[in-house]
Amino acid sequence: MFAHTPHHPGDPILSIQGHYRDDTRPAKANLTIGFYYDEQGRVPDLASVVTARDTVAAHPRTPGYLPMGGDPSYCAAMKTMLFDAEPGSPLFERIATIQTLGGSGALKVGADLLKGLYPQASVHVPGPTWDNHRSIFQGAGFEVGTYPYFDAETGTVAYDALLSHLESLPEYSVVLLHACCHNPTGTDLTPEQWDEVIRVLQRRHLLPFLDLAYLGFAHGVDEDRYLLRALVQAEQPFLLAQSCSKIFSLYAERIGSLSVFCADAELARRLHGQLEAAVRRNYSSPPAYGARIVDTVLRTPELLLQWQDELNGMRERIRQARVALGEALARHDTGGYDWGFLQRQNGLFSYDPGLGKTADRLRDEFGVYILPTGRICVAGVTSDNTETIARAFATVMAGR
Numbered sequence: 001m002f003a004h005t006p007h008h009p010g011d012p013i014l015s016i017q018g019h020y021r022d023d024t025r026p027a028k029a030n031l032t033i034g035f036y037y038d039e040q041g042r043v044p045d046l047a048s049v050v051t052a053r054d055t056v057a058a059h060p061r062t063p064g065y066l067p068m069g070g071d072p073s074y075c076a077a078m079k080t081m082l083f084d085a086e087p088g089s090p091l092f093e094r095i096a097t098i099q100t101l102g103g104s105g106a107l108k109v110g111a112d113l114l115k116g117l118y119p120q121a122s123v124h125v126p127g128p129t130w131d132n133h134r135s136i137f138q139g140a141g142f143e144v145g146t147y148p149y150f151d152a153e154t155g156t157v158a159y160d161a162l163l164s165h166l167e168s169l170p171e172y173s174v175v176l177l178h179a180c181c182h183n184p185t186g187t188d189l190t191p192e193q194w195d196e197v198i199r200v201l202q203r204r205h206l207l208p209f210l211d212l213a214y215l216g217f218a219h220g221v222d223e224d225r226y227l228l229r230a231l232v233q234a235e236q237p238f239l240l241a242q243s244c245s246k247i248f249s250l251y252a253e254r255i256g257s258l259s260v261f262c263a264d265a266e267l268a269r270r271l272h273g274q275l276e277a278a279v280r281r282n283y284s285s286p287p288a289y290g291a292r293i294v295d296t297v298l299r300t301p302e303l304l305l306q307w308q309d310e311l312n313g314m315r316e317r318i319r320q321a322r323v324a325l326g327e328a329l330a331r332h333d334t335g336g337y338d339w340g341f342l343q344r345q346n347g348l349f350s351y352d353p354g355l356g357k358t359a360d361r362l363r364d365e366f367g368v369y370i371l372p373t374g375r376i377c378v379a380g381v382t383s384d385n386t387e388t389i390a391r392a393f394a395t396v397m398a399g400r
Contacts, residue, residue: 012131013371020369028367029385031376034183034348036246036314041382046249048307052296056289065285068276070099070257074291077298078257082212082228082242091232093265096272098258098279099286103213103243104132106258110209110239111140112278113260113271114174118207123174126150126162128351128373130183133176133211147175150185152353155341157187163200171205179240180224181214181347184375188218188346194227198234208236213243216311217318218346237261244294246348247311253290314379318348321381328386332394342378351375358396366392 009015013033020030038044069075075097079085085092100106114121123137126149137144147169148161166175177197182188189197201208210227218224231238240259245251258275262268279285297303326342342350356374363369368389370376381389 016369016371019363023367025367027385027388029369029380029389031368031370031378031380031389034246034377035251035379036249036318036348037379037382039317039382041380041384043251044249046307046310048297048303048310049248049250049293051303051306052293052300055296055300056292061288061292066099066288066291068098068279068285069272070286071288071291071295073299074099074295075257077295078242079259081298082215082225082240082257082259083232083261084229090265094262094268096260096262096268096275098272098275099291100241100256100258100279101283101286102245102254102256103211103241104136104256105254105283105286106241106243106256107133107136107209107211108140109275109278109282110241110258110260111137111142112281113274114207114209114239115140115142116274116278118172118174121172121174121207122170123176123209124165124169125176126178126182128184129176129178130211137174137176142174149182150187150351155187155338155344155352157189157193159189159193163196166197166200166206167204169204169206172207173204174207174209175201176209176211177227179210179212179215179227180218181349183213183347184349184371184373185351186345186347186349187351191226191230194230198230198236202234202236208238210238210240212240213246214347215242215247217246217315217348220315221308221311232261235263237263244290248294248297248307250290250293253293254287255290255294318378319346321378321386322350324383324386325378325381325390328390329394332390333398334394335398337397348377348379349375350378355393355397361396362392366395368392 016032035043076087079092079095079097123142124145124147125133127146134144147165148158151158180188215224238261243256260271297307322342326339329339341352351374353374356372359370359372
């Protein structure tokens, strides 16, 4: 029994963490996994979240399962945070929202929903994208294609090729879009470019599925929601997978949401029932603790303001880390290599395929860990390791 089971090589990102953990060199740097780190290189406890935890602990609830769709109060708070939809408003009633097991759980439930409603459809993801996107949709039974996204020559979005490819897709194809802070490249479309993409989606009858894991990490909460607002204004139905892991520093609580913007309230109610059915077939109901923490933050005015300030501080620290690393690299001979991508890109990640080709050497000679794709987690750069990282990058890219 099970003798035919093939070997699994492990996740390409998570497996690196074991190598880093076992590395005994004191001057090592981990720029791989997508955590937000503070200036001391720690995953922080946000003060607003700590206070919310105390509030939740002081007001325990009777143990019992949550509804399949999760905590209704949390789901309502998500609608308000993401869509500016107030309870009772027409917009609020047109959005079907459930609590999920992080952003990955939202993608999985959404994929299962779409496979049931559009069994012949295909899913199209940007090239490159987060590895798990392809795995989740393939696991739901979809054929997964790739549309052009990143131009390695210019280090920017391959916008013309992207539009041309979308124009060629069959009707009712599902198109995965990163709403902001594209993972892994850190390159995003401008508002004007998003507007044109929406026109193509509508003209070709394509269904957008948005992934929003880094709200506020690019330019701010309002700015990073541009695509959501534009789709609503255009009356374009879409799905939205959202994660609280990074923005609330609640990685282990696995708290996220899945929303579907619908043509009317009656359709939203039907979609909500189908989402609950998809949850029932997966994990039956989500856990309560993380949802209560986030809901407490969002519904307590002083905690909401404190969290917004902390989110702004995280975004600013990432920006400063980009600047500091760029300035450190400028002090080294890098053989004329262009490091401008560090400032052109935004969010948690930067991306350079040429740098990725040196990943083994960076790890073996310098203890600097990056992904072979060329993705680096900029939040892993601190004042203590900036020079170490810059010296390593400069050495390998100068060919020494």
